[in-house]
Amino acid sequence: METMEPVIGLEIHAQLNTRTKLFCACPTEFGAVPNTNVCEVCTGQPGALPRMNGKALELAAKAGLALGSAVNRESLFSRKNYFYPDLPNGFQTSQLDPPICQGGSLTLELGDGTEKTVRLNRIHMEDDAGKCLHDEKRGLSLVDLNRAGTPLIEIVTEPDLSSASEAVNFLKKLHALLVRLGVTKGRMEEGEFRCDVNISLKPKGSPVLGTRAEIKNLNSFKFVGQAIEYEIERQTGVYGRGGSVSQETLHFDSEKGETRSLRSKEEAHDYRYFPQPDLPPVEISGELLARLRETLPPTPEEAKKRLVALGLKPRQAELLLERPGAPEYFHEAHKIDDDAPRIYSLMEELFLPACQKEGLDPSDSLFAPPKLAALAKLLRDGTVGRRKAQELFPDFFAKGSDPSEAVRSGNLSQITDPSELLPMVEKVAGAFEKEAKKFLSGEEKILSFLVGQVMKESRGRACPKTSAELMKNHVKERFAGAAKETV
């Protein structure tokens, strides 16, 4: 027998990260009491009119932009007609032609170091169905319409994948991208990201595709891998016995680890698509597209290049990019003070460790980027030394103080250097000799009075702890003899 190779295409459904449904204002929360998030529109009441959710449109377009698709300035919703109890309208509102996005691709790194570009056919918007529970005992199906009308995008790939591991890689990369973009929350266990697999075998090198089977509704990366492995083996067996694979829809039984036929081609649906007359064509303006394009995060490669161009070493850029929120914080601070290496080192040595200790995302810290930029300037000017900055940072970080403000009000330049403090200590000890001697004779409380005088002398800048130490030693040295005399 000739060697056969698998040809795999995917259809991915991702629930869009909106607060409300696609055509009504019902919440999209997961796990609510059955049939609480329902209204006239999403239960298909006569006369109810759908109205498009603008956020869903933006998220669908954003996914397309990030995947290099062409976003259609005008697309159309159609009715996809079929009957099932979880579909109250008797049709799914989906997009046939034209969909919101066409084309696009995602490139995978393969294990052997090469790359593979997987082409996308299209991305379209549609609403989700409700959920059915089947009550065997009573012979009833129970219908919960909370999910009915939830916005989805369906991403359809070309049949460019050729193994289970490639398909899983592709899905993982797509999932990570869509979650990073905020297009979907992507919680697979809640069905927010699920996948249908089209799979056929063809003789190696042949341009002619074999008959394909479709495995429906896989909701974990593991099941996708297992279902594809199983199906490749099954189809190989069928051809090996001289049989032919029939075009059918399969269900993957994850407990048994095998696929089972749901329906054959003869029973295939005839959806009779036609334009949904209750919805005007979907328009998306050039301004909105431009705005969405700006919100796209750069790819890791682009982000690194950008940081290096600003003056960071490649390794520093990588370290920064490894921490969520850090690159954004860096760029914000850099906008105010363009001393990139200094901003980086302040972040690396002081800011990021402090965030990590508190379990804070950099963007949530009270010590906002302009404050770090101000500290960088004070360091460069020499207004504040490195050690001083380290010493004061925990306080700045905790309170979110502005370091330049602290300098202006004098708080910043706390004097800890003994050589600077000693002259003041000597002066105070001389001026308050009586009090100093009282201290020596055992009246310890009076030390705080003496330190207070040093504070006054330094206009509040003296470090109290260091001053107290210096005062103790100085008073002993200076008056010890005299004190003995008086005893």
Place this chain on the structure above:
Amino acid sequence: MPAIDEKTALAIAKLARLDLREGLAPGTEEAELKKLVEEFGKIVGYMDILGEVDTEGVEPLYSPMVEPRPPREDAPFTAAAKDADARGAKGAPGKPESSGDPDASFDPDDPDSSAKEDRARWILDDAPMTFGRYFTVPKVV
């Protein structure tokens, strides 16, 4: 020539989950079915008149709506928002978000939440068959 033959009529009936033979007296089925197919054909034939219009060079019209209908804001239903929507107001006062955390589940003390619950209740009460908070239908699988 009839636009619809018996096979097509039966296929469409099946897609619509209709049993064309149901309730007919034995022996009358064939005649009834023939009548239905004829009527069906007449309706489709009538619609075919539209095919006589020369639409060469005319842009397809997908929606009869002349007024643009801008997309909604992604804000959950509240009584205030619904009133505003009914008045046709855009970005009306009583911002939908103002009514507390929209992600919170049903709270009987929250007036907006109870409006939502009322609506869900009406819809459930209107259904031919329910069980607890579920709509029910004869078992489908």
